[in-house]
Amino acid sequence: MAKLLSLCIFFFSLSAFADKPNVVLIFADDQGYGDLSCFGSETIKTPYIDQMAKEGRKFTSFMVASPVCTPSRAALLTGSYPKRVGLHKGVLFPQSTTGLNPAEYTIGDHFKSLGYATACYGKWHLGHHPETLPISNGFDEYYGIPYSNDMNHPDNKNKPKGGPGGMDLLWNDPESTLTKWQTPLMEGAKIVEIPVDQRTVTRRYTDKAISFIERNKEKSFFIYLPHSMPHIPLYVPDEIRDPDPKNAYINVIEHMDDQVGRITKKLKELGLDKNTIVIYTTDNGPWLPFKHHGGSAGELRDGKGSTFEGGQRVPCVMWAPGLIPAGTETNELMTTIDLLPSLAALSSSTLPGKNKIDGIDQSALITGKAERSARNEFIYYSRSGDLEGLRQGKWKLLVKGPKKSKKSKKSNKEAKVTIYLFDLEADVAEQNNLADQNPELVAKLKTRMQELDAEITANARPVWVKK
Template identity: 65%
Template sequence: MFAIRISAFSVIIVTTLFSLIGSVNFGGQSSLYADSVGRPNFVIIFTDDQGYGDLGCFGSTTIKTPHIDKMASEGRRFTSFMVASPVCTPSRAALMTGCYPKRVGMHHHVLFPQSTIGLNPDEVTIADHLRGLGYATACYGKWHLGHHPETLPRQNGFDEYFGIPYSNDMNHPDNKGKPRIPSDQLWTDQSTAINQWNAPLILNETIVELPADQRTITRRYTDHAVDFIKTHQDEPFFVYLAHSMPHIPLYVPADAYDPNPENAYTCVIEHIDAEVGRVMTTIKELNLSDNTYVIFTSDNGPWLQFKNHGGSAGPLREGKGTTFEGGQRVPCVMWGPGRIPAGSQCNELMGTIDMLPTIAALTNSTLSPDRKIDGMDLSALVTGETTESPRREFIHYTSHGDLEGIRQGKWKLLVKRRKKANNHASGDKKVSPETLTTIMLFDLAADVGEQRNLAKEHPEIVEKLRKRMIELDSEIEAGARPTWKMPSKPNADKKAPN
């Protein structure tokens, strides 16, 4: 084990929310508020590529998740909880900033070890806001919002960071020399498999392990989270626990391992559940339950192509990488005894994009009106004070940031544009734009699995929704803010002399 300075890192996320008390005006930059005593704590536990159907409390009959199920029985399930993108980087940008990824320039798919951009530190994250209120803040796991020192968690509101800076299947420094896909053989031989991916494990901005031993990474993230909670139990804290898995490749420690590769995904989810249990036990043993919000959710749907290395979307259509419900509707459980009604369920529209303004409201603080965001204050929905969500619409963007649909109430419109190459097999190259477009309209209240296309039956609804989604997207594009970009090296564009 050794330490290296590095310019490219990633983080994994676990999400849990807690409610805050106090009053402050927050205007873009953190401003310490003196009276932080009594404010609720927040823990966000964020998994990677976990499907809607991968928890017992969301219908799984094969994966046992007793600790998360207990969270649900003591808290609230959100069954229509959305992420703003069906892939990692843009989804995480939305969680942190309360913005559609396009507004903060983080919508063009995922970042890689060779990427030269990241989340602009000028953006206000959940951690920025809470640290401005006097919170201790920590990020453990997958960041994936920029791996250069200027864009890592400590430049975005967190006091400390420990994790793999991007996806756990990416290699330092240039993403070369890795297996194309994980395999049953690599699961069976975990000791050899840990050297197949050269993912860096970093502490703050320094590599402390290369390659990271991913067999124990879920537990080590949790170790840090538990220690942080114990250390800061007498002051308000925010822990962002972003697990690297069940994104492939899959690993677990020896005491959670089943050598049968058919059970690989199950092993990983059940191990994550056990580690969630450790966090919950710590909160309860420290008598912090009445002053803590915990939120458990995922960054996008399951990576279905990997079969026993991937999860399940349950009753939803498709998975990761798509704008169907299986790609963007994720399981969500929120826990906060005395604040969130126990054993309750909310079927109203809500999403990670709403977490920043909701947390601000729970802390009785305000966000700067000068910085436009897309999230909404849904704190009354979290606490059960209202049964109807003020969020009535939600835009769907593809994994590469292209506008593809909108949900409004029970109606969901998708306008999918096919690649021209797929339509020229007959040799006819004069294909109209309409021929290259598939329009789908679903009634999610009656058809959550998106099996019945009602576009031809309701052309007026199609037209109304299509017009609205273009209108919303145009406003976001007009108000988009720049990402951070790595400065060009002097003379980088000049050719070397002959």
């Protein structure tokens, strides 16, 4: 009886939730599946994101559409696989002449069409040319780094030593953010600070977001907050910096968690918590070669750049008191490409159908009205955009060729292909390859994977190219 009563109270509050809720979408950079304490970390303390999970919903089978930055972000914003929008072939650089086509219909465009105030504060990485920046793609305001924080304006040259040893040197010298880098900070379409002081930029993004919330508290707003961290190089404000470089990554994540707490506290202070959806997730898995400057994929296999789960299964927490049931979690399949249609549904709107997308409305899964995902399939593309796998239900097929090397002269026809088949329900760590025992299933999944990719390839839209 008590359980029935609590469910009735929850669904009554759900019906009272606003038709046009505010949305704050926080997107970390290179944070691993195991890098939140609510996702099992024993070394990183994230009390504010943990509180979001206690008051909201954890998604433990949440996927990004690429294991690297640019394609992953393109998918999030357009609700499409990166190949459909022409941004699947790796990351963009300061010297790149392509970017997100302004003809695409983004999540920013959609909320703006509903009369929302829209803003992007943080790392964009979908092109630094005016036509490809946030202000040309549905956002009223933009303040942030146009590409990764280890990239130099204007040609990406003269960068400091890399690797974990190089990152130790930078961490030990906080002023290196101003002496070793030429990473720009932009406002609108103009560079306003070069080099950006990366020690304070995480906090400054949050300052901007809080100011935007205060300025728009009387109307609906959408904030896209893609943090530059914990992508290397790592920096935090001097007054909270742990001098031990072995603790650099921990220090950065805990600082980011503090900034999340500032946002949720402000929403509660203004009485907006019952009318706002906050989502916390990340663009791909951890950059493992950087060791203590990279994160952890927890129990998952591999990390950034890989189509094993550690590269593309990421932590996700959604919080919206009165809309999302508190203290719940789901292991049902959901992806970043589902966010656009799902948030459209949660804002009582429909997408215009201007462009075909791959996202599916998962609003019922988000709100707990449905126990099962509306999605049964998910395609895996490699970091360079090559078709590499398919998940269908609990089964995951990967067809992997050898790692490409500029030095290798072996033709692709001679190179060995490795086929993997995993039962993700029984083996999320992908340790037990079942391909040899299930040749018919492998053949079936391979055919389906190729069919889905063929449709995307045939209907892919052009990327923006500088003339």
